[in-house]
Amino acid sequence: MSSVANWNGTMVFGIGGNFQNWATTGWSAPEAGITWIDGYQATLEFAMPAPQADQTLELAVLPVDVRIVQHMYTYLNGLFLGFVVGKRGLQEFTVTINREFFRPDGLRNTLTFVCPKAVRPRDLGAGLDRRILSFAFSLLSLYPAKMPPPTSTET
Secondary structure, eight states, rough: OOOOOBBEEEESSSTTTTTGGTOOSOOOOOBBBBBEEESSSEEEEEEEESSSSEEEEEEEEOOOOOSSSOOOEEEEEEEEEEEEEOOOEEEEEEEEOGGGGTTTTOEEEEEEEEEEEOOOOOGTTTHHHHSSSEEEEEEEEEEEEEOOOOOOOOO
16 A cells, blocks of 8 residues: 655645645546546545644535535544535535544544435536536644633632
8 A cells, every 4th residue: 555645734726736645546637726526426535643732623614516416424534423414506515533533543534425316417517527426625633632721720
């Protein structure tokens, strides 16, 4: 198994973006500012030392503009992180990831996005696109989760 690129904090999608360093399967060619999931599932793989604290995953995504509401299930290393219901326009999704979801050796972490309602816009009369689309990604960030504010123990 070949090694994967180290995590650098932010993936930028679209033409000129850096997402291709981590993209493995299920991604279309980049477009201006976005990259579509092409099919029902896409993955990103990255190397990252096991974090000492929980992490925050932040996504900026755009659902395909068709009459079928899109759903996206998000996983890290096979463990469920969250569920997104597509709404019109660009939307941000944030989820806290338990640090134990990351691989202890840090060599290969896999983010998987599963979109069971992906559609071919052409089949719905919504343009000529023959790809199977669900969500386009604009940005993905992963950073340490904010610690809760300290509580006072004074009486």
